[in-house]
Amino acid sequence: MNAQISFIEGSYTLIHIPLNLYSTLLQPILRVLLPQSHNTGSYHDLPEFGLSGLTADGQHGFLNLSVTPIECSLVCHSSWAENVFEPVLRTLPKEAAKTVSISKDSYMVLAVISAGLDAAGRVMELTSPLALAGIPLFFITTYYSDFILVPTKEREHVVQSLLAKGFELSSENQSSFVSSGAYSGGHRSSSSRGSSSPPHTPPPENVADLQTRTFSLLKKRNVEPRIEEGLELVHCSGREMSQLSAFSHRSTGSRLPPGMGRRPSWADNVDTKLYTCIISALVSQPQFISITLAQDDPPSLLLDKALLDIFGDSLVGDTEGCLIPIFLDLDSLPFESTGIVCGVAGRLVQELQMAASSELSYLSTAQAGAVILSEEQSARALGVLKPLLSKDT
16 A cells, blocks of 8 residues: 555544534534634634634644534544633533533544555555554544544654554655555554553454454443434535636626735635535534545535535535445543454455455544445445344354
8 A cells, every 4th residue: 555644733632512412512613614703803802813723824724523413523623622612611501511522632633645555445454553553543534535533642652653564754744654565454563652651451463353352342332333224425525726716716806806905814715605505504403414624635525415405516526426324332432442443444344355446434533433335335334243243142
Protein backbone atom coordinates (compact mmCIF):
# COMPACT_ATOMS: atom_id res chain seq x y z
CA MET A 1 0.00 0.00 0.00
CA ASN A 2 1.30 3.45 -0.92
CA ALA A 3 0.11 5.82 1.77
CA GLN A 4 0.93 9.23 3.16
CA ILE A 5 -0.03 9.96 6.75
CA SER A 6 0.19 13.48 8.11
CA PHE A 7 -0.75 15.14 11.39
CA ILE A 8 -3.39 17.86 11.21
CA GLU A 9 -2.39 20.78 13.39
CA GLY A 10 -4.26 21.24 16.67
CA SER A 11 -5.87 19.21 19.44
CA TYR A 12 -9.41 17.87 19.08
CA THR A 13 -12.27 16.81 21.34
CA LEU A 14 -15.01 14.21 20.95
CA ILE A 15 -18.51 15.20 22.03
CA HIS A 16 -21.45 12.82 22.53
CA ILE A 17 -24.94 14.33 22.48
CA PRO A 18 -27.91 12.06 23.20
CA LEU A 19 -30.63 12.34 20.60
CA ASN A 20 -33.17 13.68 23.10
CA LEU A 21 -30.97 16.78 23.52
CA TYR A 22 -30.21 17.24 19.82
CA SER A 23 -32.73 20.03 19.26
CA THR A 24 -31.68 21.73 22.52
CA LEU A 25 -28.05 21.85 21.42
CA LEU A 26 -28.64 22.53 17.73
CA GLN A 27 -27.57 26.17 18.08
CA PRO A 28 -24.02 25.40 19.31
CA ILE A 29 -23.81 22.63 16.71
CA LEU A 30 -24.58 25.15 13.96
CA ARG A 31 -22.25 27.73 15.48
CA VAL A 32 -19.40 25.24 15.12
CA LEU A 33 -20.42 24.31 11.59
CA LEU A 34 -20.62 28.00 10.58
CA PRO A 35 -17.54 29.69 12.08
CA GLN A 36 -18.48 32.97 10.37
CA SER A 37 -20.99 33.58 13.19
CA HIS A 38 -18.06 34.27 15.52
CA ASN A 39 -16.73 37.15 13.45
CA THR A 40 -19.78 39.41 13.55
CA GLY A 41 -21.70 41.64 15.93
CA SER A 42 -21.65 40.88 19.63
CA TYR A 43 -19.50 37.75 19.16
CA HIS A 44 -16.43 40.05 19.13
CA ASP A 45 -16.92 40.44 22.88
CA LEU A 46 -17.17 36.74 23.64
CA PRO A 47 -14.23 34.63 24.82
CA GLU A 48 -14.50 32.36 21.78
CA PHE A 49 -13.78 35.20 19.34
CA GLY A 50 -10.62 34.21 17.48
CA LEU A 51 -11.12 30.51 18.18
CA SER A 52 -8.33 28.14 17.18
CA GLY A 53 -8.47 25.39 14.58
CA LEU A 54 -9.36 27.54 11.57
CA THR A 55 -7.31 28.03 8.43
CA ALA A 56 -6.31 31.46 7.14
CA ASP A 57 -9.55 31.70 5.15
CA GLY A 58 -11.72 30.79 8.14
CA GLN A 59 -12.28 27.09 7.37
CA HIS A 60 -12.04 24.25 9.88
CA GLY A 61 -8.78 22.32 9.79
CA PHE A 62 -10.92 19.30 10.67
CA LEU A 63 -14.50 18.80 11.78
CA ASN A 64 -16.81 15.81 11.81
CA LEU A 65 -20.49 16.12 12.66
CA SER A 66 -22.53 12.91 12.65
CA VAL A 67 -26.17 12.25 13.46
CA THR A 68 -27.01 8.54 13.64
CA PRO A 69 -29.85 6.45 15.09
CA ILE A 70 -27.67 6.09 18.21
CA GLU A 71 -26.33 9.57 18.93
CA CYS A 72 -25.17 12.94 17.68
CA SER A 73 -21.39 13.11 17.70
CA LEU A 74 -18.86 15.85 17.00
CA VAL A 75 -15.12 15.91 16.55
CA CYS A 76 -14.05 19.54 16.77
CA HIS A 77 -11.04 21.58 17.79
CA SER A 78 -10.77 21.57 21.58
CA SER A 79 -11.15 25.35 21.80
CA TRP A 80 -14.62 25.08 20.23
CA ALA A 81 -15.65 22.41 22.74
CA GLU A 82 -14.44 24.59 25.60
CA ASN A 83 -15.79 27.94 24.45
CA VAL A 84 -18.94 26.99 22.55
CA PHE A 85 -20.31 23.79 24.07
CA GLU A 86 -19.25 23.90 27.70
CA PRO A 87 -20.91 27.30 28.43
CA VAL A 88 -24.19 25.99 26.96
CA LEU A 89 -23.99 22.79 29.00
CA ARG A 90 -23.68 24.86 32.18
CA THR A 91 -27.12 26.34 31.45
CA LEU A 92 -28.80 22.92 31.23
CA PRO A 93 -30.37 21.12 34.20
CA LYS A 94 -27.66 19.05 35.88
CA GLU A 95 -29.25 15.71 35.06
CA ALA A 96 -29.52 16.62 31.38
CA ALA A 97 -25.98 17.99 31.23
CA LYS A 98 -24.62 14.73 32.66
CA THR A 99 -25.88 12.82 29.63
CA VAL A 100 -23.61 14.84 27.32
CA SER A 101 -20.07 13.47 27.21
CA ILE A 102 -17.00 15.54 26.33
CA SER A 103 -13.76 13.58 26.13
CA LYS A 104 -11.34 14.45 28.92
CA ASP A 105 -8.31 13.65 26.79
CA SER A 106 -7.56 15.64 23.67
CA TYR A 107 -7.00 13.90 20.35
CA MET A 108 -4.86 14.52 17.33
CA VAL A 109 -6.02 13.81 13.80
CA LEU A 110 -4.02 11.87 11.23
CA ALA A 111 -4.99 12.41 7.59
CA VAL A 112 -4.37 9.43 5.32
CA ILE A 113 -4.10 9.50 1.55
CA SER A 114 -3.59 5.99 0.19
CA ALA A 115 -3.48 4.21 -3.13
CA GLY A 116 -2.96 0.69 -4.33
CA LEU A 117 -5.20 -1.02 -1.77
CA ASP A 118 -8.86 -1.91 -2.01
CA ALA A 119 -11.28 -0.19 0.34
CA ALA A 120 -12.10 -3.46 2.10
CA GLY A 121 -8.54 -3.94 3.31
CA ARG A 122 -7.59 -0.30 3.79
CA VAL A 123 -9.29 0.16 7.16
CA MET A 124 -7.54 -2.85 8.66
CA GLU A 125 -4.16 -2.07 7.10
CA LEU A 126 -4.17 1.52 8.34
CA THR A 127 -5.37 0.80 11.88
CA SER A 128 -3.55 -2.44 12.68
CA PRO A 129 -0.08 -0.92 13.39
CA LEU A 130 -1.62 1.35 16.04
CA ALA A 131 -4.06 -1.23 17.39
CA LEU A 132 -1.29 -3.81 17.81
CA ALA A 133 0.67 -1.22 19.75
CA GLY A 134 -2.25 -0.76 22.15
CA ILE A 135 -3.16 2.75 20.97
CA PRO A 136 -6.89 3.61 21.11
CA LEU A 137 -8.20 5.17 17.94
CA PHE A 138 -11.25 6.39 16.06
CA PHE A 139 -11.52 5.96 12.29
CA ILE A 140 -13.50 8.05 9.79
CA THR A 141 -13.74 7.14 6.12
CA THR A 142 -14.64 10.07 3.86
CA TYR A 143 -15.19 10.50 0.13
CA TYR A 144 -11.55 11.50 -0.46
CA SER A 145 -9.44 10.50 2.53
CA ASP A 146 -9.33 8.52 5.73
CA PHE A 147 -8.84 10.11 9.15
CA ILE A 148 -7.56 8.48 12.32
CA LEU A 149 -7.99 10.05 15.77
CA VAL A 150 -5.57 9.06 18.52
CA PRO A 151 -4.97 10.56 21.99
CA THR A 152 -2.58 13.51 21.84
CA LYS A 153 -0.58 12.03 24.72
CA GLU A 154 0.23 9.06 22.48
CA ARG A 155 1.98 11.12 19.79
CA GLU A 156 5.45 9.72 20.47
CA HIS A 157 4.06 6.19 20.59
CA VAL A 158 2.21 6.73 17.30
CA VAL A 159 5.40 7.95 15.62
CA GLN A 160 7.33 4.93 16.91
CA SER A 161 4.63 2.54 15.72
CA LEU A 162 4.49 4.03 12.22
CA LEU A 163 8.27 4.01 11.88
CA ALA A 164 8.40 0.39 13.08
CA LYS A 165 5.86 -0.64 10.44
CA GLY A 166 7.82 0.71 7.49
CA PHE A 167 6.60 4.28 7.27
CA GLU A 168 9.21 6.99 6.82
CA LEU A 169 9.18 10.65 7.79
CA SER A 170 8.75 12.82 4.73
CA SER A 171 11.84 14.85 3.91
CA GLU A 172 9.57 17.79 3.09
CA ASN A 173 7.40 17.66 6.20
CA GLN A 174 8.54 16.16 9.48
CA SER A 175 4.90 15.76 10.56
CA SER A 176 4.18 13.57 7.54
CA PHE A 177 4.89 9.88 6.96
CA VAL A 178 5.10 7.98 3.68
CA SER A 179 5.06 4.20 3.41
CA SER A 180 8.23 2.66 2.03
CA GLY A 181 6.37 -0.39 0.74
CA ALA A 182 3.42 -2.69 1.29
CA TYR A 183 2.45 -3.36 4.85
CA SER A 184 1.15 -6.84 5.54
CA GLY A 185 -0.07 -6.62 9.12
CA GLY A 186 1.41 -9.42 11.20
CA HIS A 187 2.99 -9.03 14.63
CA ARG A 188 3.23 -6.04 16.89
CA SER A 189 6.38 -4.00 17.14
CA SER A 190 8.83 -4.53 19.96
CA SER A 191 9.35 -0.77 20.31
CA SER A 192 8.79 0.71 23.75
CA ARG A 193 5.92 3.03 24.63
CA GLY A 194 8.30 5.90 25.36
CA SER A 195 6.75 8.29 27.85
CA SER A 196 3.28 6.81 27.58
CA SER A 197 1.79 4.93 30.49
CA PRO A 198 1.78 1.13 30.11
CA PRO A 199 -1.58 -0.46 29.35
CA HIS A 200 -3.42 -2.53 31.92
CA THR A 201 -2.84 -5.61 29.76
CA PRO A 202 -0.11 -6.25 27.18
CA PRO A 203 -0.98 -5.33 23.59
CA PRO A 204 -2.06 -8.25 21.36
CA GLU A 205 0.69 -10.27 19.73
CA ASN A 206 -0.89 -10.36 16.27
CA VAL A 207 -4.06 -9.56 14.34
CA ALA A 208 -5.69 -12.88 15.25
CA ASP A 209 -5.12 -12.19 18.96
CA LEU A 210 -6.48 -8.67 18.47
CA GLN A 211 -9.68 -9.98 16.88
CA THR A 212 -10.19 -12.52 19.66
CA ARG A 213 -9.82 -9.85 22.34
CA THR A 214 -12.07 -7.41 20.47
CA PHE A 215 -15.01 -9.78 20.13
CA SER A 216 -14.56 -11.05 23.68
CA LEU A 217 -14.83 -7.46 24.97
CA LEU A 218 -17.82 -6.61 22.78
CA LYS A 219 -19.61 -9.79 23.84
CA LYS A 220 -18.86 -9.14 27.52
CA ARG A 221 -20.34 -5.63 27.21
CA ASN A 222 -23.47 -6.94 25.41
CA VAL A 223 -22.73 -5.10 22.17
CA GLU A 224 -24.98 -6.40 19.41
CA PRO A 225 -24.75 -5.48 15.71
CA ARG A 226 -27.87 -4.01 14.21
CA ILE A 227 -29.21 -2.66 10.94
CA GLU A 228 -31.86 0.07 10.85
CA GLU A 229 -34.67 -1.12 8.62
CA GLY A 230 -35.10 1.04 5.54
CA LEU A 231 -31.95 3.12 6.12
CA GLU A 232 -29.87 3.38 2.94
CA LEU A 233 -26.85 5.67 2.60
CA VAL A 234 -24.88 7.34 -0.17
CA HIS A 235 -21.29 8.59 0.01
CA CYS A 236 -20.79 11.86 -1.84
CA SER A 237 -19.04 15.19 -1.79
CA GLY A 238 -19.46 18.88 -2.28
CA ARG A 239 -17.92 20.45 -5.34
CA GLU A 240 -14.40 21.80 -5.60
CA MET A 241 -14.41 25.56 -5.16
CA SER A 242 -12.69 25.87 -8.55
CA GLN A 243 -15.80 24.33 -10.13
CA LEU A 244 -17.97 27.01 -8.54
CA SER A 245 -15.82 30.05 -9.26
CA ALA A 246 -17.04 30.64 -12.81
CA PHE A 247 -20.67 30.54 -11.68
CA SER A 248 -20.06 32.83 -8.71
CA HIS A 249 -18.32 35.40 -10.92
CA ARG A 250 -21.29 35.41 -13.29
CA SER A 251 -23.90 35.61 -10.54
CA THR A 252 -22.39 38.21 -8.20
CA GLY A 253 -22.92 41.04 -10.69
CA SER A 254 -22.91 44.24 -8.68
CA ARG A 255 -21.49 42.70 -5.56
CA LEU A 256 -18.28 44.15 -4.25
CA PRO A 257 -15.37 41.70 -4.52
CA PRO A 258 -13.51 40.77 -1.30
CA GLY A 259 -11.39 43.64 -0.07
CA MET A 260 -13.41 46.32 -1.91
CA GLY A 261 -15.49 48.07 0.71
CA ARG A 262 -15.88 45.10 3.05
CA ARG A 263 -13.84 42.53 4.94
CA PRO A 264 -13.25 39.11 3.35
CA SER A 265 -15.95 36.71 4.49
CA TRP A 266 -15.93 33.04 5.38
CA ALA A 267 -18.77 32.70 2.86
CA ASP A 268 -16.45 33.82 0.05
CA ASN A 269 -14.63 30.51 0.33
CA VAL A 270 -17.46 27.98 0.71
CA ASP A 271 -20.30 26.66 -1.40
CA THR A 272 -23.13 28.56 0.29
CA LYS A 273 -25.74 26.50 -1.55
CA LEU A 274 -24.30 23.29 -0.11
CA TYR A 275 -24.16 24.75 3.40
CA THR A 276 -27.78 25.89 3.12
CA CYS A 277 -28.74 22.31 2.22
CA ILE A 278 -26.70 20.92 5.13
CA ILE A 279 -28.42 23.27 7.58
CA SER A 280 -31.82 22.31 6.18
CA ALA A 281 -30.98 18.64 6.67
CA LEU A 282 -29.72 19.19 10.23
CA VAL A 283 -32.77 21.20 11.23
CA SER A 284 -34.97 18.28 10.14
CA GLN A 285 -33.19 16.06 12.75
CA PRO A 286 -32.17 13.45 10.17
CA GLN A 287 -31.95 9.76 10.87
CA PHE A 288 -28.42 9.73 9.49
CA ILE A 289 -25.94 12.29 8.19
CA SER A 290 -22.19 12.53 8.63
CA ILE A 291 -20.33 15.64 7.47
CA THR A 292 -16.54 15.86 7.41
CA LEU A 293 -14.73 19.11 6.73
CA ALA A 294 -10.96 18.98 6.22
CA GLN A 295 -8.64 21.71 5.06
CA ASP A 296 -7.40 19.96 1.91
CA ASP A 297 -10.65 18.34 0.75
CA PRO A 298 -14.11 19.49 -0.37
CA PRO A 299 -16.83 18.69 2.19
CA SER A 300 -17.53 14.94 2.39
CA LEU A 301 -21.02 13.65 3.20
CA LEU A 302 -22.36 10.24 4.11
CA LEU A 303 -26.11 10.62 4.26
CA ASP A 304 -29.49 8.98 4.27
CA LYS A 305 -30.74 8.68 0.67
CA ALA A 306 -34.02 10.18 1.86
CA LEU A 307 -32.16 13.51 2.22
CA LEU A 308 -30.98 13.70 -1.39
CA ASP A 309 -33.92 15.84 -2.52
CA ILE A 310 -32.80 18.54 -0.08
CA PHE A 311 -29.39 18.79 -1.74
CA GLY A 312 -30.48 19.02 -5.37
CA ASP A 313 -27.46 19.29 -7.67
CA SER A 314 -25.04 20.48 -4.98
CA LEU A 315 -23.48 17.01 -4.54
CA VAL A 316 -21.14 14.95 -6.68
CA GLY A 317 -20.65 11.20 -6.48
CA ASP A 318 -22.69 8.03 -6.88
CA THR A 319 -26.03 9.21 -5.57
CA GLU A 320 -27.66 6.14 -7.14
CA GLY A 321 -25.64 3.78 -4.92
CA CYS A 322 -26.91 1.99 -1.84
CA LEU A 323 -24.82 1.48 1.28
CA ILE A 324 -26.06 -0.18 4.45
CA PRO A 325 -24.58 0.66 7.88
CA ILE A 326 -24.21 -1.97 10.61
CA PHE A 327 -24.22 -0.18 13.97
CA LEU A 328 -22.36 -1.13 17.11
CA ASP A 329 -23.49 0.79 20.21
CA LEU A 330 -20.31 1.21 22.27
CA ASP A 331 -21.61 3.42 25.07
CA SER A 332 -20.65 0.80 27.66
CA LEU A 333 -17.00 0.96 26.57
CA PRO A 334 -14.56 3.69 27.69
CA PHE A 335 -13.11 6.12 25.14
CA GLU A 336 -9.70 4.46 25.53
CA SER A 337 -10.84 1.02 24.37
CA THR A 338 -8.45 -0.35 21.76
CA GLY A 339 -8.69 -2.56 18.72
CA ILE A 340 -12.41 -2.18 17.95
CA VAL A 341 -12.06 -0.79 14.42
CA CYS A 342 -9.24 -3.09 13.35
CA GLY A 343 -10.73 -6.14 15.07
CA VAL A 344 -14.17 -5.80 13.50
CA ALA A 345 -12.98 -4.75 10.03
CA GLY A 346 -10.27 -7.38 9.98
CA ARG A 347 -12.63 -10.21 10.84
CA LEU A 348 -15.10 -9.11 8.15
CA VAL A 349 -12.42 -8.85 5.48
CA GLN A 350 -11.21 -12.30 6.46
CA GLU A 351 -14.58 -14.03 6.75
CA LEU A 352 -16.19 -12.44 3.70
CA GLN A 353 -13.07 -12.90 1.55
CA MET A 354 -13.76 -9.50 0.07
CA ALA A 355 -12.73 -8.88 -3.51
CA ALA A 356 -10.69 -5.85 -4.53
CA SER A 357 -13.84 -4.17 -5.77
CA SER A 358 -15.62 -4.49 -2.42
CA GLU A 359 -16.45 -1.34 -0.51
CA LEU A 360 -16.00 -1.18 3.24
CA SER A 361 -16.10 2.07 5.16
CA TYR A 362 -15.98 2.69 8.88
CA LEU A 363 -17.38 5.60 10.84
CA SER A 364 -16.34 6.04 14.45
CA THR A 365 -18.53 8.36 16.49
CA ALA A 366 -18.14 9.29 20.15
CA GLN A 367 -19.96 6.24 21.53
CA ALA A 368 -20.64 4.02 18.53
CA GLY A 369 -19.19 2.53 15.38
CA ALA A 370 -20.69 1.80 11.98
CA VAL A 371 -19.40 -0.61 9.37
CA ILE A 372 -20.73 0.52 6.00
CA LEU A 373 -21.06 -1.96 3.16
CA SER A 374 -23.02 -2.69 0.01
CA GLU A 375 -26.48 -4.16 0.50
CA GLU A 376 -25.31 -7.67 -0.36
CA GLN A 377 -22.17 -7.51 1.77
CA SER A 378 -24.00 -6.05 4.75
CA ALA A 379 -26.35 -9.03 4.95
CA ARG A 380 -23.37 -11.39 4.86
CA ALA A 381 -21.48 -9.28 7.41
CA LEU A 382 -24.41 -9.34 9.82
CA GLY A 383 -24.39 -13.12 9.48
CA VAL A 384 -20.74 -13.11 10.55
CA LEU A 385 -21.04 -10.67 13.43
CA LYS A 386 -24.20 -11.94 15.11
CA PRO A 387 -22.85 -15.43 16.02
CA LEU A 388 -19.58 -13.91 17.24
CA LEU A 389 -21.43 -11.59 19.63
CA SER A 390 -24.26 -13.87 20.65
CA LYS A 391 -24.42 -14.78 24.33
CA ASP A 392 -25.43 -18.32 23.32
CA THR A 393 -22.05 -19.06 21.75
